[in-house]
Amino acid sequence: MIDHTNLLLTEAKQESLWPINFKFIYIIVIAIVILILFPFSKPQDFHIHLMIMVFLYAVMSQSWNVIAGFSGQISLGHVVFFGIGGYTSSFLFIEYGLTPWIGILIGMFFSIIVAILIGIPMLRLSGHYFAIATLLIGFSFQIIFQRWDLIGAASGLWIPLIWENSWFNLQFHDSKIPYYYIFLTIFILTYLFAWLLYKSKIGFKLRAIRDDPQASASLGISVSQYKIIAFIISAAIISPMGSLFAQYILVIDPERMFSFEISIIILLIVVMGGIGNVWGPLLGTIILIPLSEYSRIYFGGTGGSIDLLIYGLLIMIICIFRPEGLISLIPNKLIRKIKV
Amino acid sequence: MSIILKVNKLSKSFGGIHANRNITFEVKKGEILGIIGPNGAGKSTLFDLITGYTKPDSGSVIFNEQSINNKKPHLISKLGIGRTFQKLKPFHDQTLLENVIVGALATGLSLEKAKLKSLEIIDLVDLIEKRHHFAKELSTGQLKRLELARAMATNPNLLMIDEVTGGVDQKTVPGLIEIIKKLNSLGVTIITIEHNMRVIMSLSNRILALDRGKKIAFDEPKEIQENEKVIDAYLGGVEVATN
Numbered sequence: 243m244i245d246h247t248n249l250l251l252t253e254a255k256q257e258s259l260w261p262i263n264f265k266f267i268y269i270i271v272i273a274i275v276i277l278i279l280f281p282f283s284k285p286q287d288f289h290i291h292l293m294i295m296v297f298l299y300a301v302m303s304q305s306w307n308v309i310a311g312f313s314g315q316i317s318l319g320h321v322v323f324f325g326i327g328g329y330t331s332s333f334l335f336i337e338y339g340l341t342p343w344i345g346i347l348i349g350m351f352f353s354i355i356v357a358i359l360i361g362i363p364m365l366r367l368s369g370h371y372f373a374i375a376t377l378l379i380g381f382s383f384q385i386i387f388q389r390w391d392l393i394g395a396a397s398g399l400w401i402p403l404i405w406e407n408s409w410f411n412l413q414f415h416d417s418k419i420p421y422y423y424i425f426l427t428i429f430i431l432t433y434l435f436a437w438l439l440y441k442s443k444i445g446f447k448l449r450a451i452r453d454d455p456q457a458s459a460s461l462g463i464s465v466s467q468y469k470i471i472a473f474i475i476s477a478a479i480i481s482p483m484g485s486l487f488a489q490y491i492l493v494i495d496p497e498r499m500f501s502f503e504i505s506i507i508i509l510l511i512v513v514m515g516g517i518g519n520v521w522g523p524l525l526g527t528i529i530l531i532p533l534s535e536y537s538r539i540y541f542g543g544t545g546g547s548i549d550l551l552i553y554g555l556l557i558m559i560i561c562i563f564r565p566e567g568l569i570s571l572i573p574n575k576l577i578r579k580i581k582v
Numbered sequence: 583m584s585i586i587l588k589v590n591k592l593s594k595s596f597g598g599i600h601a602n603r604n605i606t607f608e609v610k611k612g613e614i615l616g617i618i619g620p621n622g623a624g625k626s627t628l629f630d631l632i633t634g635y636t637k638p639d640s641g642s643v644i645f646n647e648q649s650i651n652n653k654k655p656h657l658i659s660k661l662g663i664g665r666t667f668q669k670l671k672p673f674h675d676q677t678l679l680e681n682v683i684v685g686a687l688a689t690g691l692s693l694e695k696a697k698l699k700s701l702e703i704i705d706l707v708d709l710i711e712k713r714h715h716f717a718k719e720l721s722t723g724q725l726k727r728l729e730l731a732r733a734m735a736t737n738p739n740l741l742m743i744d745e746v747t748g749g750v751d752q753k754t755v756p757g758l759i760e761i762i763k764k765l766n767s768l769g770v771t772i773i774t775i776e777h778n779m780r781v782i783m784s785l786s787n788r789i790l791a792l793d794r795g796k797k798i799a800f801d802e803p804k805e806i807q808e809n810e811k812v813i814d815a816y817l818g819g820v821e822v823a824t825n
Contacts, residue, residue, distance in 0.1 A: 251705045254713055259683075259697050443687055450673050450684045457671035459655035460633065460664070461736055462688030518675065 260441055277426055281419045288539070290418040294490065296531050297425035298483055301432045302504070303511040303523035305479035308436065310509075311518035312445065313472035314452030315365065316373040318505050319380025323353040323477040325387065325499035327484030332399045332494055335411070342412040346485040353481035354474050361473040365466055368455070377502075384500035398495025401488065412489040421490055428486065432479055436520050439475065448472050452518065507534075510553050514560050516569025525568050529556075586611045586740055586771050592631055592641035594624075600795040601627040604641070607790050607800050609740070614762070614772045616786030616803075618779070620815055623792040625775045626668050629742055633665050634658045646739065659688065664738030666729040668745050668775070672717035678704065678728055679713040685735030700735055707731045707761050723754035730761060734770070741765060743774040747781050759785060783807065791815065 281290065302324065309315050330352050331345025340348075364375045388396045404411045407420070414420040439445050447468050450458040455465045488494045507530070508523075515526025534549040541548050564570050587609040594602045601624045609615050617625050630636040632643050634655040643650050650658050659665075664685075673681050679697070682704055686696035704710050707727040712720060717728060726746050733741055746762065747755045759781060766772050776782040782789060782803070789806045791799040793815040799806055806812055 250710045251701060254701045254704075254710060255698055259693060441693075443693060446680065446684050446687055446693075449676060449680075453673035453675060454671045456635065456655075457667065457673070457732075458684070459635075460659055460667075461685045461732065462656050462659040463684075464654075464656045 274430060281422055287418055288535075290422050292532060292535050294418065294421055294425045295535055296527055297422075297429040298487060299508065299511060299531050300524050300527040301425075301429055301483050302480050303508040303515075303527055304432050304436050304520075305476045305483075306508045307512050307517065307520075307523045308439070308448075308479065309472050309476040311512060311522065312440070312448040312452060313469055314455075315368075315469060315472070316509075317376040317473075317476075318373050318502075318509070319376035319378070319383075320476070320480060320508065321500055321502070321504040322380055322383045323357065323480045324484035324487070324504060325383060325496070326353045326356060327481030328488035328494050328499045329387065329393055329399070329484075331485035332401050332488045333393055335401060336399060341410050342485060342489050343410075346482045349485050350478050350481045353477040357473045357477035358470065361470045365469040365473060377505075380500060380502060380505055384496050384502075387496035387500060394495070396496060398493065398498075399488075401492040401494075403492070412486075413492070421486075424486060428482060433520065433524065435479075440520050444468070444471065449518070507553075510557055512567075514556060514567060516567030519567070519569045522567050522569045529568075584611050585609065586646060587632070587773075588642075588644040589628075589632065590642045590644070592628070592643065593639045594627055594631055594636060595639055602631065602638075602792075603795045605792070605795075605797050607797065609771060609773060610787075611739075611771055612766075612769065613787040614766050614774065614785055616782040616789040617773060617775045617792065618777075618782055618789060618806075618812075619792035622794070623815075624795040625792055626744055627795075628792070629665060629744055629773075629775065632658075633663060633742065659736055659738075662737070662739035663742065664733035664736050664740070665742040666726075666733055666744055666746065668748065670722070670725050670729065672720070672725050672728055672732075674718040675716065677714050677716055678709060678720065678724075678731075681717055681728055682731045682735050685732040688736045696735075700731075703731045703734050706734070706764060708757065723750040723758070726750060726754075726758060727761060730765070734765060738770060740771045740773065743772060745775050745777060747776065747778045755781060 280293065306317065306320050309317050309320070327346070327349035330349035331342045334340040334345045334348060335342055360379055364372060364379070367375055387393065393399060403415070404413050405415065407414045407416060409420070447458070447463050450461065450463060451465050451468055459465050484499060511526035511530050512523050513526070514530060515524065516522030530553060533552055537549040537552070560567065585608045589605055589607050592602055592605045593600070605628060617628065619625050627636060631638050634650070634653050634657070637652060645661060645663060648661065650661060673684065679700055682700035683693070683696045686699045687693075691699060701710070701713065704713055707730055709724060709727050709731070712724060717725065720728060730743065730746070743762065746758050750758065755778065762772060762774065762785060774782070774785065776785075786803055788801065789799070789803055790797065791806060791809070791812045793811070798811040798815060799809045801809065
């Protein structure tokens with residue numbers, strides 16, 4: 243008689259842990275090709291700008307997803323690393339003429355150092371306490387930078403214009419398209435990295451900590467160590483976006499670079515799209531960021547905060563009907579196939 | 583038989599409540615030790631003290647001739663003590679296989695090897711068909727098996743099981759007992775907390791009985807069944823205060 247259980251075990255052992263879903267890969271490849279070709283369709287500047295904002299927030303929200311979605315720590319002051327990245331590259335460019343490309347790396351380094359320094363004491367906290375602590379850290383950095391004369395205090399920093407378009411100086415004045423490709427590249431690399439992280443040993447351990455820190459410890463996982471690792475990775479992802487954003491707008495100040503609103507928007511994006519899922523932040527971004535940018539067009543200035551009102555309404559609807567985010571609209575069976 | 587775990591005068595109080603008072607016992611390699619006691623006897627606290635989740639006020643715990651006092655839970659796990667929890671703690675948003683892989687990764691295996699090892703263990707607990715189900719989709723009995731499998735994946739020398747039959751229907755109980763016996767036959771020493779007397783009597787080589795934080799008996803099942811202090815504790819006999 244054939245042993246049914248043995249057959250199942252043999253079959254299970256032959257299964258890939260992460261089966262390749264070719265349909266899904268085709269969709270991604272086609273989407274990337276479309277994004278690469280998009281500027282050739284001669285879009286308006288606004289549309290290029292909109293896409294840049296989508297890439298920017300998709301990366302920033304993925305960064306938040308790593309700490310909150312993968313490891314379960316709700317940070318409300320994540321903008322700190324965005325600000326550090328922006329200020330580091332801008333300051334080094336203004337004072338020493340250092341190319342922003344190097345500035346981005348140095349900004350990442352500082353962000354990682356700050357993540358370790360604030361992470362070691364704060365990640366002993368959990369839940370609401372951690373969230374409140376990060377909120378206060380965010381405000382503290384804004385206040386410190388507002389009073390720090392060396393880096394322009396409240397007036398901020400004005401990055402000197404180099405009139406020639408220059409990849410070395412990361413300044414382009416004739417067109418936004420070079421910025422588009424830079425942001426697109428970082429966006430693709432970030433999502434590829436997040437996807438690999440999710441499937442890695444670290445990813446497994448982070449998700450275990452998110453679901454139950456006590457049970458994770460019983461399986462030999464050092465919870466505090468892995469939380470700090472997640473915090474460092476998250477900081478390293480968002481920091482370059484601060485540098486690139488600074489190069490994009492060329493004027494930065496503490497109000498903008500350490501804005502609490504940014505921390506909240508990236509949180510809303512992830513909650514709306516689906517927390518803990520690699521594609522959740524992207525889904526949330528492509529809904530919320532166009533909404534925000536179009537409301538600026540139709541209502542002027544900052545959009546009259548109409549976007550925030552709509553955000554609030556959408557979040558309420560999501561929390562009531564889809565607490566796991568829009569990604570949960572995909573049936574479990576399909577999620578199993580494209581787990582990340 | 584050599585001693586794998588030695589607990590010496592372990593005490594813990596929460597405010598004015600003595601959860602454990604001078605508990606002393608030892609566990610022999612390869613045996614199944616049952617721990618019984620009415621609600622609030624201090625059974626789960628004892629587990630938490632041994633596995634590092636709670637710090638003792640006094641006393642010591644020696645595992646494989648090494649003190650594990652004040653060691654953190656993850657380090658104790660790495661030394662070879664696995665455990666399950668009274669209140670189930672599965673990783674809800676992950677599949678059964680992924681849950682067990684997390685345990686297997688603790689042994690330093692690559693992901694592929696961890697997967698293969700996890701599948702063997704899942705097969706051992708008779709859940710191979712459910713390997714791709716999310717933990718949140720499993721029944722209580724299946725979750726109990728998941729926790730056993732996950733703890734087993736860490737390669738423990740000593741497995742501490744907190745009420746494996748608690749909250750499951752009677753049909754599920756024999757299967758769970760079989761699994762514990764299977765794990766024990768693989769050479770794993772087991773300490774199990776149980777409320778179900780039939781289960782504990784049939785499963786254990788020796789039984790430690792606790793009542794109100796104190797050890798009231800430590801003997802073989804047959805003797806425990808006839809022990810007056812144990813009968814008193816379970817039937818609500820009045821304890822006479824002594825100095």
